[in-house]
Amino acid sequence: MSDAKGLTRQQMCDRLAMEFEDGWIVNLGIGIPTLCSNFDFGDKEIIFHAENGVIGYGPLTGPGKEDLHLVNAGGQHVTLRPGAAIVHHADSFGLIRSGRIDVTVLGAYEVAANGDFANWKMAGQKGGGIGGAMDLAACARHVFIAMEQTTRNGSPRLVERCAIPVTARGVVNLVITNCGLFEITREGMALKEIAPGVTVDEIKATTGCALRVPREIPPVRLRA
Amino acid sequence: MSKSKIFASFADAVRDIPDGSVIGFGGFAVVGMPINLYGALAEQGARGLTCVSNGTRGGATLPSDGPDMGPLITNGQVKKVICSFTAPTRASQKLVFSEYYEKGLIDAELVPQGTLAERMRAAGAGIPAFYTPAAVGTELAEGRETRRFQGREYLLEYALPLDYAFIRAYQADDAGNLRFRRSQRNFNPLMAMAARITIVEVEEPILPRGAIDPDDVHLPGIYVHRLIKIPPAPEGWWPQRPAEVARQEAARSPR
Numbered sequence: 001m002s003d004a005k006g007l008t009r010q011q012m013c014d015r016l017a018m019e020f021e022d023g024w025i026v027n028l029g030i031g032i033p034t035l036c037s038n039f040d041f042g043d044k045e046i047i048f049h050a051e052n053g054v055i056g057y058g059p060l061t062g063p064g065k066e067d068l069h070l071v072n073a074g075g076q077h078v079t080l081r082p083g084a085a086i087v088h089h090a091d092s093f094g095l096i097r098s099g100r101i102d103v104t105v106l107g108a109y110e111v112a113a114n115g116d117f118a119n120w121k122m123a124g125q126k127g128g129g130i131g132g133a134m135d136l137a138a139c140a141r142h143v144f145i146a147m148e149q150t151t152r153n154g155s156p157r158l159v160e161r162c163a164i165p166v167t168a169r170g171v172v173n174l175v176i177t178n179c180g181l182f183e184i185t186r187e188g189m190a191l192k193e194i195a196p197g198v199t200v201d202e203i204k205a206t207t208g209c210a211l212r213v214p215r216e217i218p219p220v221r222l223r224a
Numbered sequence: 225m226s227k228s229k230i231f232a233s234f235a236d237a238v239r240d241i242p243d244g245s246v247i248g249f250g251g252f253a254v255v256g257m258p259i260n261l262y263g264a265l266a267e268q269g270a271r272g273l274t275c276v277s278n279g280t281r282g283g284a285t286l287p288s289d290g291p292d293m294g295p296l297i298t299n300g301q302v303k304k305v306i307c308s309f310t311a312p313t314r315a316s317q318k319l320v321f322s323e324y325y326e327k328g329l330i331d332a333e334l335v336p337q338g339t340l341a342e343r344m345r346a347a348g349a350g351i352p353a354f355y356t357p358a359a360v361g362t363e364l365a366e367g368r369e370t371r372r373f374q375g376r377e378y379l380l381e382y383a384l385p386l387d388y389a390f391i392r393a394y395q396a397d398d399a400g401n402l403r404f405r406r407s408q409r410n411f412n413p414l415m416a417m418a419a420r421i422t423i424v425e426v427e428e429p430i431l432p433r434g435a436i437d438p439d440d441v442h443l444p445g446i447y448v449h450r451l452i453k454i455p456p457a458p459e460g461w462w463p464q465r466p467a468e469v470a471r472q473e474a475a476r477s478p479r
Contacts, residue, residue, distance in 0.1 A: 068255070068462075068463045089341035096338060130336050134336035134359045138360060
């Protein structure tokens with residue numbers, strides 16, 4: 001798919017960020033999801049939690065202004081918002097497991113129509129990188145995924161069943177790709193909104209599972 | 225008065241670490257990582273170690289020749305690593321540990337991060353095992369004990385006691401009471417509570433007892449056995465700003 005159409009990574013994350021509700025505690029995974037914190041939430045109060053125990057962090061710091069004692073889950077230097085608090089790792093994951101995270105946004109290699117997803121180990125790889133993803137995916141109230149529609153060689157990432165080892169089963173609610181917004185329902189994968197310049201046929205051709213498509217498909221909302 | 229907890233050098237503080245020890249290394253990214261103790265242990269040479277750490281590399285705020293777990297691995301000192309990442313988080317990164325692990329030269333136990341933290345919390349809290357929802361239904365749970373509580377499936381995990389914890393703190397008094405700064409706390413207090421002996425590299429000058437108000441202590445000194453004040457750079461290792469690290473690396477690389 002050409003660069004001229006589809007969503008940028010920031011637009012993908014903006015669309016997911018529109019779903020965050022006032023007062024939500026939000027955990028962003030490494031990679032594309034970190035861009036969700038750039039969204040202008042207006043009057044909504046959103047509390048960003050990082051797995052290393054930072055509750056209430058703000059934007060990234062500029063070069064030369066880093067506090068060397070303060071990073072987010074991706075090891076990036078961030079600022080603290082007024083009202084922030086810091087706990088150790090066991091308390092940080094205690095609040096994850098006890099269901100206090102309203103949404104976690106994670107990257108993925110594959111998302112299946114039954115809500116399974118895989119993001120810690122590629123096919124044939126020995127070991128992998130789990131980080132906090134398994135704890136977050138099992139326990140957050142909502143799991144959103146931000147990823148490209150296909151792999152670099154064009155294989156679908158939206159699939160019937162995950163072919164690689166899963167991170168958690170039956171947990172994904174919403175997926176944004178460069179091509180559109182998808183919802184996982186009891187009946188499987190549904191296309192909710194379509195990216196500018198992308199056709200339904202193109203999406204069907206790059207999706208590896210049955211896809212419910214409404215007769216009228218709205219464009220992806222780009223601003224709240 | 226009991227024996228002083230203050231050690232004069234990192235070498236003194238790690239001199240008696242025996243082969244085969246299970247050692248927890250605190251830190252998340254480079255924040256709170258015991259960089260100087262890593263260096264001292266690489267020089268000390270203990271072998272057959274089981275190393276527990278979230279990851280094995282400090283990240284962008286430690287120069288590529290800065291001491292992390294890498295030198296222990298290339299020295300052949302490490303038998304096994306217990307961690308939440310055996311692979312780097314970015315495809316562009318290279319981990320010494322990943323190479324050794326993929327070649328089968330080092331054993332590894334990959335653990336979800338919250339489970340890793342809780343296993344050490346449990347060891348420090350006299351709890352032998354616990355059930356967690358993390359990793360249920362994944363490859364990690366295959367062949368292991370699960371149990372349903374209130375309709376939900378949980379995975380049995382065991383406490384992870386340590387022989388030694390190597391950690392870094394912001395402030396200490398000479399009783400060993402510690403304070404951490406910002407995200408420096410991470411795994412550090414948990415590892416100390418799970419360990420028989422805790423060795424701390426301290427950033428600020430070590431304070432007389434009483435200088436830290438009891439209400440402000442993050443980790444009580446009863447968990448802390450050895451303190452070393454980190455000397456100024458270049459003798460002591462400190463994290464640096466990413467831009468400074470990039471400048472130094474560029475200046476060193478052949479053109």
